[in-house]
Amino acid sequence: MLYGSTMIKVHATTPRLEKALGRLGIKASTAIQVDNTIYFSGLTGVDLETGQAIPGGTGAQARHTLQIFSDILGDLGMSLDNVVKVNAHLVNLEDFAEWNDVFTEVFEAPYPCRTTVGAPLIVGLIELEITASLEPRR
Amino acid sequence: MLYGSTMIKVHATTPRLEKALGRLGIKASTAIQVDNTIYFSGLTGVDLETGQAIPGGTGAQARHTLQIFSDILGDLGMSLDNVVKVNAHLVNLEDFAEWNDVFTEVFEAPYPCRTTVGAPLIVGLIELEITASLEPRR
Amino acid sequence: MLYGSTMIKVHATTPRLEKALGRLGIKASTAIQVDNTIYFSGLTGVDLETGQAIPGGTGAQARHTLQIFSDILGDLGMSLDNVVKVNAHLVNLEDFAEWNDVFTEVFEAPYPCRTTVGAPLIVGLIELEITASLEPRR
Numbered sequence: 374m375l376y377g378s379t380m381i382k383v384h385a386t387t388p389r390l391e392k393a394l395g396r397l398g399i400k401a402s403t404a405i406q407v408d409n410t411i412y413f414s415g416l417t418g419v420d421l422e423t424g425q426a427i428p429g430g431t432g433a434q435a436r437h438t439l440q441i442f443s444d445i446l447g448d449l450g451m452s453l454d455n456v457v458k459v460n461a462h463l464v465n466l467e468d469f470a471e472w473n474d475v476f477t478e479v480f481e482a483p484y485p486c487r488t489t490v491g492a493p494l495i496v497g498l499i500e501l502e503i504t505a506s507l508e509p510r511r
Numbered sequence: 512m513l514y515g516s517t518m519i520k521v522h523a524t525t526p527r528l529e530k531a532l533g534r535l536g537i538k539a540s541t542a543i544q545v546d547n548t549i550y551f552s553g554l555t556g557v558d559l560e561t562g563q564a565i566p567g568g569t570g571a572q573a574r575h576t577l578q579i580f581s582d583i584l585g586d587l588g589m590s591l592d593n594v595v596k597v598n599a600h601l602v603n604l605e606d607f608a609e610w611n612d613v614f615t616e617v618f619e620a621p622y623p624c625r626t627t628v629g630a631p632l633i634v635g636l637i638e639l640e641i642t643a644s645l646e647p648r649r
Numbered sequence: 650m651l652y653g654s655t656m657i658k659v660h661a662t663t664p665r666l667e668k669a670l671g672r673l674g675i676k677a678s679t680a681i682q683v684d685n686t687i688y689f690s691g692l693t694g695v696d697l698e699t700g701q702a703i704p705g706g707t708g709a710q711a712r713h714t715l716q717i718f719s720d721i722l723g724d725l726g727m728s729l730d731n732v733v734k735v736n737a738h739l740v741n742l743e744d745f746a747e748w749n750d751v752f753t754e755v756f757e758a759p760y761p762c763r764t765t766v767g768a769p770l771i772v773g774l775i776e777l778e779i780t781a782s783l784e785p786r787r
Contacts, residue, residue: 415626488691491769493629539763553764631767
């Protein structure tokens with residue numbers, strides 16, 4: 374569902390995620406564009422059918438979360454190349470190297486900006502929030 | 512107090528909050544607009560007279576914090592309908608349902624984007640930071 | 650290294666930091682501009698030669714981190730006067746007053762917006778992320 378005008382566009386959901394988000398009871402919008410910046414809701418590496426964190430630890434969950442963002446961006450006519458900033462929250466700081474490996478494998482240079490801190494999470498081992506630009510960074 | 516030009520507008524305080532913020536010794540600006548996006552300082556559910564967290568737990572503090580943001584947005588000619596993103600930090604993750612209830616009661620569809628993580632806080636049980644758009648999302 | 654067009658400009662590194670960031674293996678971009686907003690990667694108070702947190706505690710590390718941001722902003726033709734928002738993560742919440750003192754000494758009124766929460770960190774005692782505007786706030 375898309376709402377908005379020239380200055381703002383609200384993507385309450387995107388086609389590929391609509392069923393999953395409804396099933397999970399998520400009411401926050403998936404993405405909202407203001408000028409040429411697109412803000413997103415934070416996501417973690419959950420199975421979109423069950424709402425449970427997927428197995429495999431921080432690295433696997435990071436990769437899965439970025440795949441969901443990639444799908445969302447695809448629905449909006451963009452890709453991970455449009456991401457300009459990634460805010461990461463890690464339950465276990467000792468998994469930073471694992472997260473860093475996924476970051477450098479999934480994204481390509483020039484990379485997005487990034488901030489990583491530790492935080493307890495409601496579900497899963499890593500929470501990612503992205504900010505994107507209508508024009509890709511590469 | 513308002514500073515700025517066409518590209519940027521700095522709201523060091525807003526009329527309804529000026530006295531309280533001065534009394535609490537808060538020097539960070541309340542809100543700064545760049546293009547059509549308005550950035551805000553994070554807030555928690557404190558009594559603006561005393562600086563102490565209000566009683567009633569996470570849900571009550573969340574509601575109070577959003578009321579303060581609503582007042583600030585009102586001073587700027589906007590409302591909670593202009594909020595595009597909410598970043599929430601919870602001291603007790605088990606209070607997520609309480610926070611989620613307030614979020615869905617106070618905002619209306621289409622909802623803002625949202626990220627919620629756990630974090631120790633200086634005051635109170637929930638810290639909220641909002642980002643708004645000059646044009647409302649609904 | 651600068652990539653981009655009129656809508657987006659990617660600063661993978663900036664001249665004064667290029668050697669240090671390469672040595673530390675940091676692949677995230679230093680700063681990316683979308684419209685008139687510039688997003689930055691989070692930084693902590695590390696010695697750029699060694700990657701180790703500098704001595705002196707939270708206040709000293711906060712001051713050092715802001716100096717690195719000041720250098721980066723200088724490379725981009727800006728200064729700390731262009732900062733519109735500071736997101737701070739503190740390992741020890743009892744150091745808030747120390748951080749607040751540095752914030753009010755290093756920045757000048759009208760101040761940026763600010764959010765401060767607690768968080769475990771990979772290196773150091775304080776992590777700062779800034780958002781800037783192409784036009785200074787003062």
